[in-house]
Amino acid sequence: MLRRLRELRRYPTAIFGIGVISILVLVSLYALIALPYSEAIRLWRGGPGVWDDNPRNAMPAWFDLFTSANLPRTVIVSTADAGVKVVEPLPDGRNRIQITLPFDYPYDGFPTEVTLFSEAVYEGTTRPRLSVQWKNPSGETLSLATNRAMRASDIYYISQDGQLMAKFGTLPEVALFSDAAMGVPASQRTSAKGEYAVVVQADVPEGGDFNAKLVVYGRVHGLAGTDHRRRDITVALLWGTPLALVFGLLAAVGSTMTTFILAGIGTWFGGKTDFIFQRITQVNMVIPTLPILIMVGQFYSRSLWLMLGIIIAMSIFSGAMVTYRAMFLQAKEAAYIEAARAYGASNFRTVFRYLLPRIVPVLLPNFVTVVPAFVFLEASLAVLGLGDPILPTWGKVIHDAQTQSALYKGLYYWVLQPAILLMITGFAFAMVGFALDRVFNPRLRTV
Amino acid sequence: MKGNLLALTRYTLLRAVMLGFAVIVALYIVVLVVNMGGHLDTVRRGEIRQGVALAVTAVPENQLLPPSELSQIIERQTELAYRLYGLDRPFILRSFDYLITALSLSLGRSENLTSDSGSKQVRNILLERLPSTLVLFGTSSLILFFTSLFAALALSRRYGSWIDRAVVALAPTSSAPGWFYGIFLILIFAAVLRVLPWGGMVEAPPPKTTFGYAASLLRHMILPVAAMAAGGLLASIYARRTFFLIFSSEDYVDLAKAKGLSSRAIERRYILRPTLPTIITQFMFLIIGMWQGAVILESVFNWPGIGSLTILAVNLSDTPVILGVNVIYAYLLALSLFLLEFIYAIIDPRVRVGAGTQRRL
Numbered sequence: 001m002l003r004r005l006r007e008l009r010r011y012p013t014a015i016f017g018i019g020v021i022s023i024l025v026l027v028s029l030y031a032l033i034a035l036p037y038s039e040a041i042r043l044w045r046g047g048p049g050v051w052d053d054n055p056r057n058a059m060p061a062w063f064d065l066f067t068s069a070n071l072p073r074t075v076i077v078s079t080a081d082a083g084v085k086v087v088e089p090l091p092d093g094r095n096r097i098q099i100t101l102p103f104d105y106p107y108d109g110f111p112t113e114v115t116l117f118s119e120a121v122y123e124g125t126t127r128p129r130l131s132v133q134w135k136n137p138s139g140e141t142l143s144l145a146t147n148r149a150m151r152a153s154d155i156y157y158i159s160q161d162g163q164l165m166a167k168f169g170t171l172p173e174v175a176l177f178s179d180a181a182m183g184v185p186a187s188q189r190t191s192a193k194g195e196y197a198v199v200v201q202a203d204v205p206e207g208g209d210f211n212a213k214l215v216v217y218g219r220v221h222g223l224a225g226t227d228h229r230r231r232d233i234t235v236a237l238l239w240g241t242p243l244a245l246v247f248g249l250l251a252a253v254g255s256t257m258t259t260f261i262l263a264g265i266g267t268w269f270g271g272k273t274d275f276i277f278q279r280i281t282q283v284n285m286v287i288p289t290l291p292i293l294i295m296v297g298q299f300y301s302r303s304l305w306l307m308l309g310i311i312i313a314m315s316i317f318s319g320a321m322v323t324y325r326a327m328f329l330q331a332k333e334a335a336y337i338e339a340a341r342a343y344g345a346s347n348f349r350t351v352f353r354y355l356l357p358r359i360v361p362v363l364l365p366n367f368v369t370v371v372p373a374f375v376f377l378e379a380s381l382a383v384l385g386l387g388d389p390i391l392p393t394w395g396k397v398i399h400d401a402q403t404q405s406a407l408y409k410g411l412y413y414w415v416l417q418p419a420i421l422l423m424i425t426g427f428a429f430a431m432v433g434f435a436l437d438r439v440f441n442p443r444l445r446t447v
Numbered sequence: 448m449k450g451n452l453l454a455l456t457r458y459t460l461l462r463a464v465m466l467g468f469a470v471i472v473a474l475y476i477v478v479l480v481v482n483m484g485g486h487l488d489t490v491r492r493g494e495i496r497q498g499v500a501l502a503v504t505a506v507p508e509n510q511l512l513p514p515s516e517l518s519q520i521i522e523r524q525t526e527l528a529y530r531l532y533g534l535d536r537p538f539i540l541r542s543f544d545y546l547i548t549a550l551s552l553s554l555g556r557s558e559n560l561t562s563d564s565g566s567k568q569v570r571n572i573l574l575e576r577l578p579s580t581l582v583l584f585g586t587s588s589l590i591l592f593f594t595s596l597f598a599a600l601a602l603s604r605r606y607g608s609w610i611d612r613a614v615v616a617l618a619p620t621s622s623a624p625g626w627f628y629g630i631f632l633i634l635i636f637a638a639v640l641r642v643l644p645w646g647g648m649v650e651a652p653p654p655k656t657t658f659g660y661a662a663s664l665l666r667h668m669i670l671p672v673a674a675m676a677a678g679g680l681l682a683s684i685y686a687r688r689t690f691f692l693i694f695s696s697e698d699y700v701d702l703a704k705a706k707g708l709s710s711r712a713i714e715r716r717y718i719l720r721p722t723l724p725t726i727i728t729q730f731m732f733l734i735i736g737m738w739q740g741a742v743i744l745e746s747v748f749n750w751p752g753i754g755s756l757t758i759l760a761v762n763l764s765d766t767p768v769i770l771g772v773n774v775i776y777a778y779l780l781a782l783s784l785f786l787l788e789f790i791y792a793i794i795d796p797r798v799r800v801g802a803g804t805q806r807r808l
Contacts, residue, residue: 004726013616013619017619021496053557068558071520074542087449118516156699175621274786277469278464279469281463282466282784283469283472283473283476284473285469285475285735285780285784286466286469286470286473286777286784287473287476287777287780288738288773288776288777288780289739290740290742291741291769291776292477292480294742294758294761295481295761295768295769296480297761298761298764299481309701316807319732319735340642352701369622371610372622372623376622376623376624376627379627380624380626380740380743383626383743384742384743384746384758384761385554385761385762386761398630402747406636407630407634407637408638408645410638412634412638415630415634416634419627419630419631422623422627423623423627426619426622427620427622427623428625429622430618430619430621430622431619431622433590433619433666434619436620
């Protein structure tokens, strides 16, 4: 057995496949350690403030490597870091707080959005008034807002400000980041690189405070980009790895081993047992698996583990049962089995010690080859919108992308990344399986 | 010859009875699954209540009654109707009613979905969708079967050539299902190159002429068929080629070669003949697999067949349609299995001879 496995070394595809599987296992371990379950769920399911600072539908940062342009990244500047805060008491007892948020913008192209978040602490019912000014690299100062009544936690969507849009005649974020004259259409503008600053000013009652954060959302983000809800896709891609591997392997082990053992038992005892097993197989082959899974997902639960259980249960009495049975029927006639009967081996011993091991050479490659089928089955369910409600999987990313028509909108990275990961995983197992098949089935080795 | 035919008929009938039994049991299981959580009952009760309410309010005298009294009448009548339709009986008895309606395809009315012709009968909705599914999957199954058969024969003749090695090396790519390649194909041909449609079955509005319709249909079929081929063709070529190679190393093939028979005759009589049963089995399993994969492939390509109907029904929680889809799939699967048995009986004489005693699936 081990000697045979060592023969795998002669197959470059097998080595490649094993290499890929090892990398996937390492990635899984990294995901489990670096992003513990609760953290991954928080980052994926969201909550207040989890995704606010991420751009929407941003491409992966590595996309930069393929373009000559330096695509905009997200710039975040707040009073907690580079912001400068000046407090000046007014004669009426209020404090005039002025915050300058300077930032460098060295990128080609325009940001996707510009938003100013501000947090104010104050007593009384009158809302403080906020004024916002924009300073561009050429030293001009533009007034964005004056006398904006500020909530305790205020979000000023600069890029959605209709007044600014009317004033500039184009999108605010385009006008603010270019130094072209008024009225030049957006397509003819280029970004002006250099030092920008936003000056925010508010008069806050005595004892109150006020902090601001400016987010200039970029066009690229992180290793894998973001989706329509500003989620970092990296989380799903990382966590999808262990989930896909565990799902595929458990399903393969569960179904293949059970089928194998039951086929052996059925064939050995023959008669009624065999007949019942065959009838169950036939019934099971008539039941459409996917619609049943869809119904379970729709009516009861979409838990990944419930699906796993049902998939295993439904693949025990499947086509593989027929194949194994044919092989066992042949193996049953072998002389050494008769010899075992002659010396008085029990049924149990004959089946598990003599009959089953005979077919292991067929089982092992089969086992490895069915793993991708289950990995893709999970992805299929997720693509149909029946993915686990909590866990982030590759299939769910593809589903989100499909429902948001990512391909139509040209957001190819969104579909391609999980798809390529699925493909790599599937191919790796298939390559190892095909090589194992050739190693273990001597008839195939010559051809 | 006559005895042969008799054996064939007896064998076929036996198989048909067994498969019919399997269909009944399978559908009963489906009914149980659908009803778990009382879904079928809820649907049935809703239907009855609606019918009763309509009937009661339609009576002119009732329309003058105060609403509370009216609802009391509806309540009472509904209870009576429940008893009339046997909804007060234990589920075990009712489950057989559901089974019979499912088997006879008289699947009742849908909750939300309507067919294009406006019917709410589940049967009409399903029958309207069935042809598109059959066109797509029938065509691609046939293409797949014959392409892989002839490609495999050709490869086994050119064993060791670069194209043979390429097929062996690329065979693992078939581990990904068709819909998966579908996404890539849409990306390449619809999104980037913009030469083929994104999905659907014909252009909108549908072409008026028969020829135009067929051309549009063919254009829309290219990508789904290609996707299915990408998901299954190479693996089946590989499996079949290996199979042919094993059989062409048999002694009787060498003997035939020594006799000087043409390679075509050898292929037909000594290689294809004994391998045919296995090939057919593999092919049927492929088709069965494709029926199942149809759900996603159709939804990826927006193909108006049974598969995309499944998704629609699931999204709208339309229980009667979901049950109907399962019934149709069960019938299609059983039909595939039956065809397999039948072809088996024709091409493999051993099956007929041992029809009574030999037990196979």
